[in-house]
Amino acid sequence: MTGVTTGEGSAETAFRDVLIESGLLIPTSVLGIYGRSGVFEGVVMGIEDLVTRETAPDRPEVVRYPPVLPRRDVETSGYLDSFPHMTGSVWTLSGGEREAIELGERASRHEDWSEYQEQSESMLVPAACYPAYPWVAAAGPLPTRGRLIDIECYCFRHEPSTDPARMQAFRQRENVRLGSSKEVSQWHSSWIRRGTSILASLGLAVEPTPASDPFFGRGGKVLAQSQKEQALKIELVYPLHSRERPTPIMSINYHLDLFGTAFGIFTADGASAHTACFGFGVERITLALLKEHGLDVESWPAAVRDRLWPSR
Amino acid sequence: MTGVTTGEGSAETAFRDVLIESGLLIPTSVLGIYGRSGVFEGVVMGIEDLVTRETAPDRPEVVRYPPVLPRRDVETSGYLDSFPHMTGSVWTLSGGEREAIELGERASRHEDWSEYQEQSESMLVPAACYPAYPWVAAAGPLPTRGRLIDIECYCFRHEPSTDPARMQAFRQRENVRLGSSKEVSQWHSSWIRRGTSILASLGLAVEPTPASDPFFGRGGKVLAQSQKEQALKIELVYPLHSRERPTPIMSINYHLDLFGTAFGIFTADGASAHTACFGFGVERITLALLKEHGLDVESWPAAVRDRLWPSR
Numbered sequence: 001m002t003g004v005t006t007g008e009g010s011a012e013t014a015f016r017d018v019l020i021e022s023g024l025l026i027p028t029s030v031l032g033i034y035g036r037s038g039v040f041e042g043v044v045m046g047i048e049d050l051v052t053r054e055t056a057p058d059r060p061e062v063v064r065y066p067p068v069l070p071r072r073d074v075e076t077s078g079y080l081d082s083f084p085h086m087t088g089s090v091w092t093l094s095g096g097e098r099e100a101i102e103l104g105e106r107a108s109r110h111e112d113w114s115e116y117q118e119q120s121e122s123m124l125v126p127a128a129c130y131p132a133y134p135w136v137a138a139a140g141p142l143p144t145r146g147r148l149i150d151i152e153c154y155c156f157r158h159e160p161s162t163d164p165a166r167m168q169a170f171r172q173r174e175n176v177r178l179g180s181s182k183e184v185s186q187w188h189s190s191w192i193r194r195g196t197s198i199l200a201s202l203g204l205a206v207e208p209t210p211a212s213d214p215f216f217g218r219g220g221k222v223l224a225q226s227q228k229e230q231a232l233k234i235e236l237v238y239p240l241h242s243r244e245r246p247t248p249i250m251s252i253n254y255h256l257d258l259f260g261t262a263f264g265i266f267t268a269d270g271a272s273a274h275t276a277c278f279g280f281g282v283e284r285i286t287l288a289l290l291k292e293h294g295l296d297v298e299s300w301p302a303a304v305r306d307r308l309w310p311s312r
Numbered sequence: 313m314t315g316v317t318t319g320e321g322s323a324e325t326a327f328r329d330v331l332i333e334s335g336l337l338i339p340t341s342v343l344g345i346y347g348r349s350g351v352f353e354g355v356v357m358g359i360e361d362l363v364t365r366e367t368a369p370d371r372p373e374v375v376r377y378p379p380v381l382p383r384r385d386v387e388t389s390g391y392l393d394s395f396p397h398m399t400g401s402v403w404t405l406s407g408g409e410r411e412a413i414e415l416g417e418r419a420s421r422h423e424d425w426s427e428y429q430e431q432s433e434s435m436l437v438p439a440a441c442y443p444a445y446p447w448v449a450a451a452g453p454l455p456t457r458g459r460l461i462d463i464e465c466y467c468f469r470h471e472p473s474t475d476p477a478r479m480q481a482f483r484q485r486e487n488v489r490l491g492s493s494k495e496v497s498q499w500h501s502s503w504i505r506r507g508t509s510i511l512a513s514l515g516l517a518v519e520p521t522p523a524s525d526p527f528f529g530r531g532g533k534v535l536a537q538s539q540k541e542q543a544l545k546i547e548l549v550y551p552l553h554s555r556e557r558p559t560p561i562m563s564i565n566y567h568l569d570l571f572g573t574a575f576g577i578f579t580a581d582g583a584s585a586h587t588a589c590f591g592f593g594v595e596r597i598t599l600a601l602l603k604e605h606g607l608d609v610e611s612w613p614a615a616v617r618d619r620l621w622p623s624r
Contacts, residue, residue, distance in 0.1 A: 026375065026447055030382045030433045035447060038374025038462075062350025063338065066481030067379040067466050068400075068436075070342045072422060080419035084412040088380075089429055090400040090436065092470040097529050100396040104528075107392035110384065117401055119426040120470060121342045122480070124380075124402065135338055135347060150350075154379050154466065158404040158432060168434070169378030216416075217409050311623075 011241040012163040019164055022295050031160040032168035039297055043286045046308030051173050051280055054198055060150035060175055065131040067154040068122040073134045078262055079126050082215045086157045087126060094118035124156035128172035129277045137263040144268045146179020165240055165247050165284050172279040180267050184274040188254040191278045192234050195250050203304050204288050206236040238288045249284040253277050323553040324475040331476055334607045343472040344480035351609055355598045358620030363485050363592055366510055372462035372487055377443040379466040380434040385446045390574055391438050394527045398469045399438060406430035436468035440484035441589045449575040456580045458491020477552055477559050477596050484591040492579050496586040500566040503590045504546050507562050515616050516600050518548040550600045561596040565589050
């Protein structure tokens with residue numbers, strides 16, 4: 001299951017080459033794992049700060065998680081039923097001193113040392129909101145008007161690709177709304193407009209598009225169809241490589257009571273909580289800005305720079 | 313190899329309990345993996361910005377890496393010879409549709425699904441400077457006066473512990489100096505004073521202490537002894553839990569030509585490059601500040617707040 005996704009082919013590869021030549025992305029020997037230059041990271045931080053300012057009136061609770069979380073929580077979430085092909089689990093030393101020494105010797109010769117590893121209690125975070133659900137569940141029933149959480153995390157998805165927008169390790173900046181179906185569906189709808197407007201203020205004309213997650217296998221097609229028909233997942237897409245196959249740079253997702261039921265999260269009146277989230281793909285938005293306004297960040301339109309870096 | 317490190321025992325556990333009760337750290341079901349509150353993260357960001365301002369006169373090149381890097385690079389570094397017990401490798405789906413479905417079903421019942429995983433090309437970053445070496449090597453010989461790189465990364469070490477200062481996933485903010493032995497050893501020495509002074513400006517009285525890395529096994533004891541005798545690793549330690557066993561919150565490391573030789577990094581005149589790095593343990597410094605100045609960040613001394621957040 002290590003096939004390389006190529007997708008748009010030449011347009012993607014050409015843009016990737018330009019990003020690497022300009023030093024904005026630094027390639028490694030693994031497809032989809034890149035270093036980011038200080039300039040690239042400055043744009044990412046500008047987007048993060050803009051989201052902070054735009055959501056400040058909503059007074060979200062802020063929490064940040066590391067890039068690993070308990071394996072048991074991923075199992076509980078149901079993610080492994082739907083996306084077993086995407087996940088990364090963390091493995092650590094199995095055995096004692098003899099095995100540890102053999103591991104080191106084989107590794108120094110670039111030989112196979114996998115037999116000295118065993119599955120640990122941790123996995124890589126698959127989406128930024130996942131660590132929030134067990135935390136919220138442990139706090140007991142939601143307060144009367146539910147909760148709103150600001151979360152950001154490095155996520156991992158195993159899909160090696162030549163498309164610079166399809167990284168294996170990338171950040172999602174999310175807000176998660178938890179409450180009654182009415183509260184959550186209203187919040188979900190409101191973010192289609194708000195998200196579009198925030199991205200438009202950066203000069204990015206995006207199109208809200210009903211979408212589906214890449215559910216695994218034959219059964220997954222049914223799930224994807226249903227998700228699309230109910231408009232549970234809306235992606236804001238930008239023509240990064242082509243107009244025909246634009247790239248999602250933000251997604252707005254209504255989970256119904258999927259996570260409420262899985263993790264045992266209840267509203268104040270005892271119903272299974274509904275949840276929704278939005279996620280800004282901060283690397284993808286950075287790529288879209290570089291595509292739209294050019295590689296020289298200093299020469300971007302003043303209005304865009306003011307939105308990203310108001311105090312500069 | 314999943315023994316829990318307990319160390320100072322009651323003092324550590326008591327401080328951990330206080331941090332959790334106050335909401336600054338959010339526990340998970342895995343020891344050493346925590347969520348961070350917005351307040352905690354605000355201190356981390358203040359430390360990061362302070363380091364940026366303090367190192368600005370040195371004009372370092374800025375680069376940021378995700379929390380995973382190519383397995384091959386870790387093998388090349390020699391890390392797996394010395395610390396096979398600390399590493400985390402990333403495993404992903406092995407097999408086709410049948411195995412993927414069985415994986416999901418077992419996971420939903422919290423049963424063992426490890427047989428459907430295979431070792432991927434990636435590992436978790438063991439220390440923030442590791443991704444830099446293959447990048448620098450690929451650029452060819454160093455310029456005449458060497459290079460200075462500003463790097464920060466989420467790192468992983470598999471050492472489950474009740475000590476809140478011994479997290480499995482944590483950030484290191486590093487500068488890495490590469491050049492001749494003279495350039496690098498001078499830079500290394502200068503940071504003992506500079507690091508001590510930066511931490512003192514936050515009200516943290518730290519003690520520079522010759523130290524050694526936790527090399528694995530019997531052979532590791534010899535390496536550790538030699539490292540200490542040559543004063544290659546200096547830790548700035550703070551009495552987080554006790555005066556007898558203070559906690560390192562910054563380390564300043566001279567690698568001699570270890571990485572220069574391993575990765576093939578050469579100076580302008582063709583010698584194997586020497587390298588050194590400093591690393592601020594940003595979570596540990598945050599814990600030290602909470603210990604020193606109290607849990608209520610708003611009531612910290614004005615001089616400390618001005619250093620962390622000059623524009624507030």
